[in-house]
Amino acid sequence: PSTIFTYGILMNCCCRTRRPELGLAFFGRVLRMGLRTNVVVATTVLQCLCGAKRTDEAVDILLHRMSELGCVPDDFSYNIVLKSLCDDSRSQRALDLLRMWENERGVCSPNVYTYNTVIHGFFKEGEVSKACNLFHEMAQKGVPPNVVTYSLTIDALCKARAMDKAQLFLRQMIHKGVRPNNVTYNVMIHGYCTLGQWKEAGKMFREMTRQGLIPDIVTWTSFMASLCKHGRTKEAAEFFDSMTAKGHKPDLVMYHVLLHGYATEGCFADMINLFNSMATKGTRSVSRCMDLFNSNICTLQNG
Structure with missing residues (x-):
């Protein structure tokens, strides 16, 4: 006979093959059969709902129905729904959900991936101040920003042509012991090249190569174009x-x-x-x- 684990595998396959509605149909059969749901299957349901663009239903299940199903949401459950909200350009709603999660003080708490997701969402929506506020807040709450967090922030500042602030964040991350990667330097170089600041781009380029990192071909081209433009x-x-x-x-x-x-x-x-x-x-x-x-x-x- 089919078990909850069998249905869990089927539902996960549906998510991976981008057939979320079929996955939800399998879950309907789980409910009709009276099988006891676990957190893995419940989280897969959230994935299916988000994949089907039914994020509000996923929020409802996360906040109210998972306890009825006899399981407690974990950080993976929350992060799936938060990412879906941000993908829908509803980062403020994602932040509200994050606040509720923090206040529950349950078995799990927001992690660096959680904050990165919402920060990235705010940046995509042009809400730079909200993203930066959340950046500072996460560190205050004991979740240190990682290279992804810094790179997201630096990228947004470069796109906003705030290169001085981007440079400050770069120096801060190095001071905090977070090693910049290719993405970090690439966005800095591209930012300087966009503004025609080829001297600063050159300094960043040399700093990058000294650390054994190689710029991608887009950055190389952008940097070379900036040099050629300036003779x-x-x-x-x-x-x-x-x-x-x-x-x-x-x-x-x-x-x-x-x-x-x-x-x-x-x-x-x-x-x-x-x-x-x-x-x-x-x-x-x-x-x-x-x-x-x-x-x-x-x-x-x-x-």
């Missing part, structure tokens, strides 16, 4: 060479940035050398590369 194509080429020396394969966009930089500065010989290296390294879409080369030759002639 420092030679320096951009040095960074380009250092990237390829470490085994990173440049894409067509990066080649275009460098070719255009050379064209703008009238460096015809460097353009020829770069194009030849593209061919010898087997860069894909050679015809596209030729188009890039020709367009930049035109730029050189018109200049």
Whole structure:
């Protein structure tokens, strides 16, 4: 005979295959059969409801019905519903639910993932002050921010062009013993490049590489474009060479940035050398590369 564990597996499979309504149908059968529900199955029900965009029903079950089902929600149960609310751009409702959870003082309490979820939700909705307030609050409540928390905050500040504040958060996290990762530095570099602050971007780039971290290709391209824009194509080429020396394969966009930089500065010989290296390294879409080369030759002639 089927047990609650069997149905739990079936419901979880439904969630994973994005068929939440079928998972809920299986739960209906569980109720009709009178099987005793456990917290794992109840949490899977929450997943199914959230996946079916029925988050309000999930909130109701979390707060009122799980006790009727004979189980107590755990942190995973709360985090599923909180994330669904934030995904629905209802981060304030998620914060209200977080407050209720804190006041219950039950067997579990909000963790760093919980706070990260709501903080990220506020940032996505443009509620920077609410997100920053929650950032400071979590530390006061004994939940230290981790690299994800800091990176989320720094990313939002960079997008808001508040680079001074982003820099303060970066220094704070290092002071607190939280090691920045690729994401942290990438958003800082991109933020500086967006504002044309290539000197600061260069400092951040060098700090990143000193710690053994490698910027992603988007950040490399953004940084090189910023250098070329400020007439420092030679320096951009040095960074380009250092990237390829470490085994990173440049894409067509990066080649275009460098070719255009050379064209703008009238460096015809460097353009020829770069194009030849593209061919010898087997860069894909050679015809596209030729188009890039020709367009930049035109730029050189018109200049």
